[in-house]
Amino acid sequence: MIKITLPDGSIREFASGVTPMEVAKSISEGFARNVISAAFNGTTIETETQLTTDGSLILYTWNDTEGKKAFWHSTSHVMAQALEELYPGIKLTLGPAISNGFYYDVDFEDQKITDADFKKIEDRVLEISREKHEFKMRPVSKADALEMYKDNVYKTELISNLEDGTITFCDHSTFTDLCRGGHIPNTGIIKAFKIMSVAGAYWRGDEKNKQLTRVYGTSFPKQKDLTEYLELLEEAKRRDHRKLGKELELFAFSQKVGAGLPLWLPKGAALRDRLEQFLKRAQKKAGYEQVVTPHIGQKELYVTSGHYAKYGADSFQPINTPAEGEEFLLKPMNCPHHCEIYNVRPWSYKDLPKRYAEFGTVYRYEQSGELHGLTRVRGFTQDDAHIFCTPEQLDEEFKKVIDLVLYVFGSLGFENFTAQISLRDQENKEKYIGSDENWEKAENAIINAAADKGLNTVVEYGEAAFYGPKLDFMVKDALGRQWQLGTIQVDYNLPERFELTYKGADNE
Structure with a gap:
């Protein structure tokens, strides 16, 4: 048996090999019908991934940010399949989820995609979606992966930088793509899809590289959600x-x-x-x-x-x-x-x-x-x-800055906001300066101050500045768009780099 810890802190025991979807069904059949993605011990996984060790499990629905990411990333796979079918010989590169949708960078070579092509692509994506193909992950050796993409210089470059034993493919329908994972259970959940635009984009964002075509799209689990989103975009244009x-x-x-x-x-x-x-x-x-x-x-x-x-x-x-x-x-x-x-x-x-x-x-x-x-x-x-300020004054000063931010927000009518606690990337600490001790002190100061002020917070790893963690105020505007307005940072590194001092009560 393994122990699974859920977000509310409760711990449940299951047989080894249980899947996130089975855990969801043990909670409620109705809840399980809405689960589209999951994370285990901080890593995004599929809903059918077998769990074999104790750990913490988060189950995501469309209402969760991570759920939307999985939904949009999965749709980018379906769109890539449709593009390959409709434009033989193209070379696919990367297709990540972004805010409000996704994109896929494609080398169309001598072919072109225009606004007039959007409808036939959209129709094909929805046809594939209605067939309810499951997304399935499988490990692939580096040699086999390179052989698979021997005619695609972009995928070959990506694979060359990966370690053997860490490479995975995602299959659905007749389509296969190099992918780290994080998909919805099947294509049938995608009920509405629209290509938003196409634009030029250099490979790897380097203007010295070849310019690719970036196809932007978005998708929703209900047609009415897409309709409301498009109406919101029209209102955004007006504003x-x-x-x-x-x-x-x-x-x-x-x-x-x-x-x-x-x-x-x-x-x-x-x-x-x-x-x-x-x-x-x-x-x-x-x-x-x-x-x-x-x-x-x-x-x-x-x-x-x-x-x-x-x-x-x-x-x-x-x-x-x-x-x-x-x-x-x-x-x-x-x-x-x-x-x-x-x-x-x-x-x-x-x-x-x-x-x-x-x-x-x-x-x-x-x-x-x-x-x-x-x-x-x-x-x-x-x-x-x-x-x-002195270390002893830090907590009070941080809270006073929070008060100042809240005063400004209140005066300007910004009521819908979240305080994002932006911490270091735990897996890649090399991109930050300063000692672990100073980072822990700074991070704890922010976490404690935000808790004392009763702020509605979320924690985001990897969003800290290179010299210190921060509290970012993410404000939603009248159209529901999120903006970062206000940042409070704690920095133990600059005082050391600039040799900033004061004489303490001990005369040192």
């Missing part, structure tokens, strides 16, 4: 901030100035100033002092902070001064500048906390294809702040 910004004369872009660098027109500048003054008043009341830092800094500043190593590729090229032999960068972050402000003079524990706030403009070199109105730009202004 598109790029459209309203132009109509209301708030902001503009100029190719002569540069893509992703917004120009604030008089009305937009007035609106922006009202927001800034509102926030400055709130910050002042909360004990923050306003500071101003330059738009550039010496490269060494960002090397010390660690930002250059992590974000150098996403920064604008250094500005060189040959006569002086100096290198400057457009400021990608305000953090190191605020550290240097703190370092201007010595401090006593009696002086702390110091709360510095700035509406600081920063610059990131985003790829041109990723730019989108004011939501993805190359230059933007953050209502940014850094609090320098």
Whole structure:
């Protein structure tokens, strides 16, 4: 017998080899009919995967984010099958789930796909779906996998980077794809499907590689869900901030100035100033002092902070001064500048906390294809702040920042939000800086503060910043779209890198 721990903490015993679907049926037949995916000990699995060890099991329905991911990823397999049938000779690459659907990157070679082709693809996908083919995973040796895809350079590249013994294929109907898993039980659950658009996409996101065709799609378990979603999209177009910004004369872009660098027109500048003054008043009341830092800094500043190593590729090229032999960068972050402000003079524990706030403009070199109105730009202004405090003050200070965020949300009418506790990726700690001890202290501080404030939280591993964990406030707008508005981070690493100190009560 094995022991299965369910999300409510209850533990049930089953015979070894029990499947998630069988566990679901033991809870309720009605519940089982809605289960479409599962995770065991943190790993996404199929509903028919046999469980042979003790562990924690989560059962997902369409109402769960992970359930939707499995649903959309499974549909991407069905769409790939339809594309292969309708366009013989194409080469498939990757087809992941994304927010509100999925895409599949395809090398159509000399063939083309246009809007006029969408209906025949959609019809074929629904035909395959109605046949209720099961999704079945199977292990494959590296040699067999390479042989299977010997005519597909993209899959061959992916397989070459995998270890033998870790490679799996997913089969349904007459179709097979290289896949790690995470599917719905069968294609019959897919009742509605639509291709949303096609676009160009470089293989691996590298513009030096061949440009592929990215086919975007979405699917739902009911036709009425798709109809409502499409109506929501039409409403989103009506409310598109790029459209309203132009109509209301708030902001503009100029190719002569540069893509992703917004120009604030008089009305937009007035609106922006009202927001800034509102926030400055709130910050002042909360004990923050306003500071101003330059738009550039010496490269060494960002090397010390660690930002250059992590974000150098996403920064604008250094500005060189040959006569002086100096290198400057457009400021990608305000953090190191605020550290240097703190370092201007010595401090006593009696002086702390110091709360510095700035509406600081920063610059990131985003790829041109990723730019989108004011939501993805190359230059933007953050209502940014850094609090320098003692470890003993951390809990209280963190809660005060939560209070400030909640005050702003309440004032602006943002009521539908979730606090996301963003922690390190437990499987890949190399991409973060700092000791395990400091990370544990920082992560526990966030978890405890959020619990004390009674926030509605979710935990996401791998979403932390490279230097520390954070609490991200994910706000839903009037159309149900989710945006990250507000982040609180705990950083034990920058103080060490910049040698920030204070004299304690022990005179050390």
